[in-house]
Amino acid sequence: MTTISRVASLAGVGVGTVSRVLNDSGSVSAPTRVRVLEAIAALEYEPSAAARALSTGRTGAIGVLAPFFTEPSVVERLRGVTQRLSRAGYQVVLFDVESPEQGDRAVRSLAAKGRVDGLLVLSLPPTGAQLARLEAAGVPVVLVDRKDEGGSSVFTDDRAGGRLAAEHLLELGHERIAFVGDIEDGPFGFTSSRLRREGFAAALAEAGVPLQPDLVRAGPHRRDAARAHGHELLALPAPPTAVFAASDHQALGLLEAATNAGVRVPDRLSVIGFDDVEIARYAGLTTVAQPLEASGARGAELLLEALAGERPRSLELALELRVRATTAPPPGGGRHGDQRRGARTFLVNDMIRKSQAT
């Protein structure tokens, strides 16, 4: 283990001088600097991160609290985060949260100096107590995919996203419309599914085609759960002609149910999702797109700002309807031209267009 004092004695200087060279602080004469750098190279010296962290109180690491980080939408956010942070010279410490207690434990251990310099929280809603604790510990926090009044955050308007979905289906002429989302009071406190439903329902109600309670389904955020809901909906005496899923993941489950039940999409059933993860492009899914990667990158930027002492601020990112191949007018509900021959064909065209645009 080479230490700074070894370097100092080899270079024939004091430890303070070596430290000054390392950090470019204070003044060091040119010849001395060269001698020190030579000693560093000769010994392959690498400063101890722990010692530096203890001494300065900064670790050079940022914690990222992510629920189910292997989910595509989370991965896309993470990509934005890591790219931005590693460019700024920070390490990323990943805390995968698969249960609420895990999240609480992580926050508790992070609320101490010497762990991380800042914290990014993806999608999860920290409690006020947790935020207070982090603040007391001097750990700046940025919420991504969640608004934080008074703090830093990057968020979208899920209600407005729900409206976008509703407007699209209304424009196509749908009237029997279903919704499939998450259980709304789950242990993690996710609110996106509820907000998307609320916006969706409000827009439908305003248009005079209120969402019927028996066409609203909530279940675990799993593809098979969504598929089961799809089966139930399609088996109704008067099945819906369109379904809005609170996430692409669930929309894919609905597509499976439709294919399995022999119901052609979009001819007999329109499906619209939310998020626009990569697989949605592949499946030709119409969806409400949110800028996942950008949300991570902007969140990272806000955190860097906070670390630089700037005051917290929040950013709203825009949602955008992306029409692909799984939505069309309802059967008999309007002209549905022959250009829509099902998702699979369309999907390839879509991808080709996309790659040509790149």
Add this chain to the structure above:
Amino acid sequence: MTTISRVASLAGVGVGTVSRVLNDSGSVSAPTRVRVLEAIAALEYEPSAAARALSTGRTGAIGVLAPFFTEPSVVERLRGVTQRLSRAGYQVVLFDVESPEQGDRAVRSLAAKGRVDGLLVLSLPPTGAQLARLEAAGVPVVLVDRKDEGGSSVFTDDRAGGRLAAEHLLELGHERIAFVGDIEDGPFGFTSSRLRREGFAAALAEAGVPLQPDLVRAGPHRRDAARAHGHELLALPAPPTAVFAASDHQALGLLEAATNAGVRVPDRLSVIGFDDVEIARYAGLTTVAQPLEASGARGAELLLEALAGERPRSLELALELRVRATTAPPPGGGRHGDQRRGARTFLVNDMIRKSQAT
């Protein structure tokens, strides 16, 4: 900032005693332990990770070096890693490597005490010098998806995987067979594409249908590059009846090319991939499956063993052919029953079977 000495004075004991309580080391009488625990709770004391790391030389963090960590195959490996490590109480520090220099820089900074206690390297081939440096720094390393003679590693036999693909296509009766893989001397030193091709070619040669040089294509590991190769191959005077792609990612590009060229899969073209990422199941892709998540988990276990002082060892994980909907006998090359109606239909059946099995 509450420190251990604050806790000690509140509890009316010495710092040593508090430390003993914290670490369950040494003997502390029951009443004293209670007083200390009460003081800890009252002050919401959380030990400083930096101080502890400096003092003990252990950080409680494991570094994970991953190239392009947002790629599905890498994410699946990462999931195995984080689950196993967080269960063991370790934090995961993620180093995304998107260029060879980035990897080298990461290794260099990690080769020092006080950064991480151990290192997992996914898919990348560290140089001997890098490994030596890490060893000198006392940082145990486990390679995942790469054999390390003398060190710890988890790997698969890519050549054998190539053979599996070849045998499947041969059994179906194919004779004009193509291969699409990565550029074989890329800057990262990935070898999987080359090994898969070698095993594939060897098996074909042994069967008397050697791989023809003009049917072997190499390009960047991107879907559009694979698609371009697909177009070229299908435009040949005598196009192949089957293609083996060195990864699912590239196989999906080939599927796009086929759909775009109006070539039906698997009727006129069989496509087989490698990896079995989630999207492959969704696309109904026949593929050589490798246990991605398990590879990460086993790698993490080997690293925990190394940290516990056990000697290094390597594990080979088995590959397995997974036949889905993108392979069939060549046109006119055998009975191809009507149960194969194309990928999309099959995919849903496949997923339903899968979920029912769960």
Add this chain to the structure above:
DNA sequence: TGCTTGGATGGAACCGCTTCCACGGGAGAG
């Protein structure tokens, strides 16, 4: 009763770095 033994405990030393303070000496100013 006196001595041994070992459990419980306090506190100093140490981990390796940063930072601040003190000091020497050369240059510029008066």
Add this chain to the structure above:
DNA sequence: CTCTCCCGTGGAAGCGGTTCCATCCAAGCA
């Protein structure tokens, strides 16, 4: 020529833990 300054530098203090060593005391034993 002398007096300031300030640049360049060495080294001690301190960051907050862990660990080892010395100490104290009570219980066990002869």
